Amino acid sequence: MPFNKDIWTSLALLAFCFVMIAASFDVVSPDFGMLSPTAWPRAVLALLTLLSLIYFVNSVRSGQRGSAFSLKAFLIKYRNPICCFIAYFVFLITLPLLGILIGGILLVFVMLTILGENDIRHLVLHAVIATVSISILWCIFTFALNVRLPRGSILPAMF
Amino acid sequence: MEIFLQAFLEIANVQTLMLMTIGAAAGLISGAIPGFTIAMGVVLTLPFTFGMNASQGIATMIGVFVGGLSGGLMSGILTGIPGTPSSVATTFDGFPMARRGQPGFALGLGVWASFFGGIISAIMLVALAPQLARLGLEFQPWDYFSLVFFALTITASLSGENMIKGLIAGMLGLFIATIGEDDVNGIARFDFGIDYLRDGFGFLPVLIGLFAFSQLMSDVRDPKDARAKLSQTEEMDIRIEHRRAAIAVLRRWKNLIVSSLIGMFTGILPAAGSAISNILAYDQAKKMSPNPEEFGLGCEDGIIAPESANNATAGGSLITMMALGIPGDVITAVMLGALLIHDVVPSPSFINDSPVLANAIFIAFFFANFLVLFLQSGLLRAFVLITKVRMYMLASVILAFCGIGVFALNNVTSDIWTLFFFGIFGYVFRSLGFPLAPLILGVVLGPVAESWLARALAISSDPVLFVTNPWSLFFLIMAAFSIGFSFYQKQRGHSRWADFYIPALALSLSVPVFMMGGYVRPVLAVGLIAVGLWMLWQAWHRKGQIEPSNDAARPT
Numbered sequence: 060m061p062f063n064k065d066i067w068t069s070l071a072l073l074a075f076c077f078v079m080i081a082a083s084f085d086v087v088s089p090d091f092g093m094l095s096p097t098a099w100p101r102a103v104l105a106l107l108t109l110l111s112l113i114y115f116v117n118s119v120r121s122g123q124r125g126s127a128f129s130l131k132a133f134l135i136k137y138r139n140p141i142c143c144f145i146a147y148f149v150f151l152i153t154l155p156l157l158g159i160l161i162g163g164i165l166l167v168f169v170m171l172t173i174l175g176e177n178d179i180r181h182l183v184l185h186a187v188i189a190t191v192s193i194s195i196l197w198c199i200f201t202f203a204l205n206v207r208l209p210r211g212s213i214l215p216a217m218f
Numbered sequence: 219m220e221i222f223l224q225a226f227l228e229i230a231n232v233q234t235l236m237l238m239t240i241g242a243a244a245g246l247i248s249g250a251i252p253g254f255t256i257a258m259g260v261v262l263t264l265p266f267t268f269g270m271n272a273s274q275g276i277a278t279m280i281g282v283f284v285g286g287l288s289g290g291l292m293s294g295i296l297t298g299i300p301g302t303p304s305s306v307a308t309t310f311d312g313f314p315m316a317r318r319g320q321p322g323f324a325l326g327l328g329v330w331a332s333f334f335g336g337i338i339s340a341i342m343l344v345a346l347a348p349q350l351a352r353l354g355l356e357f358q359p360w361d362y363f364s365l366v367f368f369a370l371t372i373t374a375s376l377s378g379e380n381m382i383k384g385l386i387a388g389m390l391g392l393f394i395a396t397i398g399e400d401d402v403n404g405i406a407r408f409d410f411g412i413d414y415l416r417d418g419f420g421f422l423p424v425l426i427g428l429f430a431f432s433q434l435m436s437d438v439r440d441p442k443d444a445r446a447k448l449s450q451t452e453e454m455d456i457r458i459e460h461r462r463a464a465i466a467v468l469r470r471w472k473n474l475i476v477s478s479l480i481g482m483f484t485g486i487l488p489a490a491g492s493a494i495s496n497i498l499a500y501d502q503a504k505k506m507s508p509n510p511e512e513f514g515l516g517c518e519d520g521i522i523a524p525e526s527a528n529n530a531t532a533g534g535s536l537i538t539m540m541a542l543g544i545p546g547d548v549i550t551a552v553m554l555g556a557l558l559i560h561d562v563v564p565s566p567s568f569i570n571d572s573p574v575l576a577n578a579i580f581i582a583f584f585f586a587n588f589l590v591l592f593l594q595s596g597l598l599r600a601f602v603l604i605t606k607v608r609m610y611m612l613a614s615v616i617l618a619f620c621g622i623g624v625f626a627l628n629n630v631t632s633d634i635w636t637l638f639f640f641g642i643f644g645y646v647f648r649s650l651g652f653p654l655a656p657l658i659l660g661v662v663l664g665p666v667a668e669s670w671l672a673r674a675l676a677i678s679s680d681p682v683l684f685v686t687n688p689w690s691l692f693f694l695i696m697a698a699f700s701i702g703f704s705f706y707q708k709q710r711g712h713s714r715w716a717d718f719y720i721p722a723l724a725l726s727l728s729v730p731v732f733m734m735g736g737y738v739r740p741v742l743a744v745g746l747i748a749v750g751l752w753m754l755w756q757a758w759h760r761k762g763q764i765e766p767s768n769d770a771a772r773p774t
Contacts, residue, residue, distance in 0.1 A: 091403070093679060094675050095403075100408070104393060143617065151635060170617065197622075204269035205269065206626040
């Protein structure tokens with residue numbers, strides 16, 4: 060019988076707790092202070108482990124069967140968030156090169172095109188929205204709020 | 219008086235009023251868009267407040283907060299789809315009234331009830347916050363730790379059907395806050411030798427990632443929904459009937475005051491926000507009404523009650539934040555973050571330590587209600603037009619804005635990575651059915667709890683002090699009962715023990731109240747004992763009125 064989603068989640072939580080409890084033994088304990096640096100996180104982890112165990116037992120007792128996992132169905136269902144996360148990841152990776160201005164415009168354009176329609180009329184509209192919105196934000200933060208946003212290495216020094 | 223004047227001048231200048239107006243308009247828009255919460259509006263305003271002083275920043279956020287609470291009524295009344303959870307009950311009677319051909323009157327009732335509710339709660343904020351802060355000055359480290367514990371348990375218990383998931387979320391939030399350098403001893407924890415983890419996670423990037431990023435991903439998950447307009451409000455030529463509505467609201471002053479008080483006290487309670495208060499007030503108004511059968515058909519009281527209650531909740535949650543330094547919900551958690559950016563730490567001594575800022579908050583809250591009333595009246599058509607934008611367009615721009623805003627916090631790119639990681643985590647967590655509010659409050663309250671625990675143990679390592687200090691015991695009892703609250707709600711009317719739940723709470727609370735000493739509190743304790751015994755006596759004689767619960771009725 061395939062496990063249901065809750066059983067998998069509770070098992071993942073339990074594994075997380077065990078890893079973190081083990082990691083807490085690597086934390087250096089100083090000779091000063093009444094509250095050791097590990098006391099509070101261990102107390103929290105102990106409670107989290109207990110709650111995860113209760114969650115696991117409840118999930119098993121519920122008797123709900125999980126459906127067989129299909130990667131294709133998963134990718135279809137979560138296409139939009141997955142594409143957005145990938146686009147954001149690429150934006151972050153290329154940030155030192157492209158900077159916020161160019162990178163931001165490209166990010167917004169790519170996301171608009173992934174999430175919305177992609178015929179010529181919409182592509183032009185997306186390009187306009189991306190350029191105008193990010194340029195406005197860039198100007199507000201740079202000139203009004205005096206924030207030095209990452210410039211990127213390909214933009215001329217004047218920006 | 220001098221302090222008040224100084225605070226008044228900090229708010230009543232062209233620049234701050236302009237910022238508040240923009241904030242209120244942004245709040246009205248975010249409230250009017252279904253699926254786009256007030257908290258999201260406040261979170262997105264935060265980066266713009268970095269360049270402002272503390273008074274301007276917090277006043278702008280108050281504008282968004284009050285605007286958002288009022289904005290939800292527009293889509294609720296015109297389309298039957300509430301813009302925010304805080305205006306769910308408004309649709310019960312607002313939409314039928316609008317369909318009956320009175321949309322202008324229905325909107326007017328909502329607008330004026332929101333305004334009066336906000337003003338009543340502003341008066342209560344000014345009156346109660348200093349008193350509660352005075353009480354807060356009595357708190358010792360043990361009491362603070364127990365208060366934080368209570369705030370977390372009540373958040374988890376109110377997080378819906380599955381309390382275990384709420385508690386797990388709260389604990390995970392507390393744990394996330396422990397990663398990085400320990401505030402008490404300066405020792406790195408759970409860094410696995412990675413510099414990025416050694417620095418810990420900034421509270422605001424985590425919050426924006428968990429809340430805004432994951433919310434936007436949820437909004438665009440379905441391609442059809444992503445391409446749909448934000449609101450399906452039809453273009454109508456509606457005029458708000460101000461005079462008639464204001465008179466109708468004032469004529470129902472009893473409902474207005476009771477609902478506002480329900481809203482305000484719900485706001486004071488940690489974690490119980492306007493999403494709950496509007497339903498409670500609606501329910502109470504129906505019970506109080508001589509014609510309860512009219513509710514749901516377009517009844518005036520059915521609009522006044524939820525709208526006055528949800529706006530009054532804002533004042534209540536500000537009381538808790540200002541008087542105790544404890545954020546009651548995600549919105550006040552963001553406001554607390556905004557204050558911390560300006561090196562202002564809300565605590566019981568906040569009103570005494572920063573009297574100008576505290577008074578500025580009071581004044582800003584008053585002004586915000588007037589601004590929202592003005593904006594709702596004049597720009598209704600514009601708000602309806604703005605909600606014609608498609609969700610994917612808004613989401614794409616906001617996601618990029620989140621990155622820029624988060625970078626502006628500390629001028630470090632690692633904060634954008636934190637936003638990204640917690641955006642993914644929040645989305646997965648949300649998809650698995652875990653509530654985000656306890657997680658966020660756990661992240662905010664974790665360092666507070668640990669630091670108070672360290673202070674308590676530095677004074678004495680005796681754990682008995684947690685139950686011998688009256689306030690600490692009071693909050694621990696409240697925490698224990700709040701954990702049992704969801705079981706009580708499920709079993710009320712079905713199980714015998716549920717009848718004794720509230721009397722047991724009253725009797726238990728009488729012990730710490732009595733221990734507090736003085737003259738008034740022992741009298742209060744006697745009152746609690748009397749109420750508890752009376753309810754116990756009633757519960758005892760209610761035999762035979764118990765309906766079998768679904769579990770009990772299930773054949774074995």
